Amino acid sequence: MKDFSRRQFLKHIGAAAGLLLTSRGVLSLPAFSDDSQPFEMLVVGDSMISAQGLKEENKFYYLVKEWLQQEVFGTSRQVNLKVKSHSGSRIYLHEDEIEEYRKVGDDVNKFHHPEINLSFPSIRAQMDSARKEYENPETVNLILLSGGITDVLVANTVNPFLNEKKMRELIHKYCNEAMREMLEHAAKTFPNAVIGVIGYFPIVSTKSNVNQLSRYLFKVVKFPHPLQWTFTNGMSKQFMKILRKNMAMRSRIWVSESNRELNEAIAKVNAKFDKPKVIFVETPITEENCYGTKNTLLWETDKDNFPNDERYQERKIECPKALSEIKFHHYGKLSERLCELAAIGHPNIEGSKAYAEAIKNKLKPVFDGQNKEEKL
Template sequence: GPGGPPNGPPTIPPGGGPLTPPLKVTPIAPGSVQRAPPRVLPTPPALWTFAELKGEAVDPTRIRLAWQGREGATHYRVYRDDAFVTEVAAGSPLSFVDETRTPGQSAAYFVEALQQPSGPTRVGPVTPAPGSAGALKNTVVPQLGPVVLERSQKKTGITPSLEAPRDLSVTLTDAKKRIVRIAWSLPKWVTGVELLRDGAALVRTTSAAATFIDDAPPMAGTHVYAVRTLYTAGPAKNIFRSGDSPSLSLRTSPFRMVAIGDSIMWGQGLADSAKFTTLTRDGIRAALNVEVELTSFAHSGAILRGNTGALPAIGQQESLGFDQNALVTPGEIPNSFPTIFHQLNVQGAGPAVKRNEVDLVLVDGCINDVGVMSILNPQSTSSAVRSAAQTKCAPMATVLTRIHALYPAARIVVTGYYPIVSQLSDLAALPVLVASAVGTAALATPLLGIPPDPIAAIGVIAAAIGGTSALRTKLSESSDAFYSASSAALTNAAATASTQAGVPSMATFAPLPYEPKNAYAAPSSWLWLVPTGAVANDQDDVITARTASCHQAGVLDRSVGRPVIPGAVAPSNLDMLKCERASMGHPNHAGAQAYATAIAKAIQPNMATWRERFATVRRAP
């Protein structure tokens, strides 16, 4: 074309003119010789010769060998690890498949090229042995065997190992029915899978399945899942297995709660749905999205321990001279027995509780050891109440230590009490409370000036009180003394038990955010009033059922520390009155909610651990 190719030799434009592009001339020094650079030719590919044995894995149980023919060879012999395997005629395909291998197995192969002579070998005349007769003659000697012409290089063949399935995941698709979905990704070589649960084969498949639904895991809390690859090969259908995949554990049993204690823990006067133990259960269920199982042994009137002697072994009763199991009554009926320690050590150690799966224990106790009658008795002193609380609440540390021994995985929350009466309590309501809880005799003091039968004459009480606050002051002082001393003792018990167990925060005291306005008959009271029916909303949720139970039982615990064997002693009028009105001074709906809030705050640091423990989806890293 015009001007020549872009990189071609210079051309002369039509009509003359300079070269396009300009010709470059490199001058040569006189006497020098200009030589062209040497031409480098590509290296031809190496020829495949007999010496170069080729081998490759066909699958996890087969190695294929191939080789080039050797001139003059009549047949070939194949060796594996220096042992003869087979022979291949020269006219056949020069290859061999070793089908005796196992996954991940190696072997060294080589092939010999041999030549078999076509006939017998003739040799020259043989000289007879000395002294023998006979003429000289030619002798025919049979060929002894083929001649090895060449041996190939050794070739190592390795079958691929079976890989375990990858990306294992387990999902609790239905917590209530405990249905688990297991899924995984399949590797290259697979004809089936083997799913393991807790180290034992759960199912074997003959197809390359990648999911399985476990709809019947045992009731035990946590299960471990893993999966293996299966590979079937050979005429005998031998089954080979990979190693296990990384295992995943999944908690399939519910979150387990145990409650032990007195009437506060029981929820005196409250419907089951309104008790703070139930509210706590429901809150955990919502926060963790798991089923929560609550087992409560608490009941009204329970004392902390029956004696201060040596602790019995787990499952054994305290040495009190009677069978506490025979004293079990409906939870609403005040009864010192079974003790809180018995609730734990005997009832809580029985088959009703899966001890190693308990996640949370709620416990209270010691107000009945001190005595509500002492706190609400105007003739008691605040110093005496304080001293009793310090002494009677201290054994909680022993109870907490036993809780840890029984339920080693559990977090323990100790709930406290509250000042029953404050300076904001309604003056007119207090004499009725004292008469119902302690008896009218407690009011017979010139200081108070209250009639001997305030329950029958509530209006007279209010008039008799006039403007005095003497009763309220006395009860408020005793209430504050019990509240502060018991809170300190229970806080110390939780810390002591945690230190002794070597588990920080094993037990935590959950203080109630209580204010004077929340006291009995105060403006924002968290407590039930005496259910006389004389004041609006003084009836608790279960008063009808409780009254029936009181009369059906026919006998009540009349004094702290002294059991009443059923049928032995008839109840007094005060015993029956205290039973019927047992909800007085106990948390109402607002109070139960306050307890639930305090417990939620106490267990908040443990929520991350529980979320991990009860994760509904687990995936292999």
């Protein structure tokens, strides 16, 4: 790495990272391999890491890649990016889904347009696909991934009518047990990679605008736009406020429990290695800027009740094309509609920037730790 770049790192790391390195020691940090080779970066997972609704140059994994290339390595090392993530991907396909796809002859290993919310290829299948494309899996330096919410089901993370015990069981099953198995597979498949697990955010809070929540529901069920007043009048608003409060409580449980379970899974995997291989990136999005808030960092619907993301028009074309090729539709007749609306509630441009900063802040101590280790 160039001396100038190294000085830039030290300037921006700050006292907090210094204390971390002092307390844990350099040898307790993961490390990247020899920088005489290109830096290989792999992205796998669901719509979270895929950054649904954003153009490529605005996706947070791309912002991280550009930061690595321009500020970390400069001309001294080429950064190569491989992306396998896509909307809707599960950690692994559930047995009932596999059976349905098998019955109709759908190919669960076929990749479609990444904006199409399909459960396949699974995240594990994405890794295996990437592995085949690398001449040597040991050259992979960094993996960024997210997973679990599509297994739990997004609706269940805010559904106040779902039994809370059942919700917690689902979070444990997928964000802990399934994630641990997947991380172990990733660590074995790409033995030199540092793995960054991206945390999920609160979808709804008591700060969320009631009308904005209502409009999204209208869009999903195709409720006639002129009749929206039936859900935004005084009496209905009171009901929606109660619903919002209960949804916010479930959203809070989702974030705290998924964070806890993901961290536990990560700790179990790291315990198997001399150095930690997996780091957790907590969401920068809070209840103050989640869906429907004044300064939201998530995509919403515009004044005409259409998704306000960068790729809505693209999905209107690609969703029917992809879904026409697939015989089993997980969401039935709503599949195409939900596909078109899929970006709503995902990080917008500013939200993506916030996630990129959070990832960079987690990676800076790793690079600095390697620099110090090289000097020993």
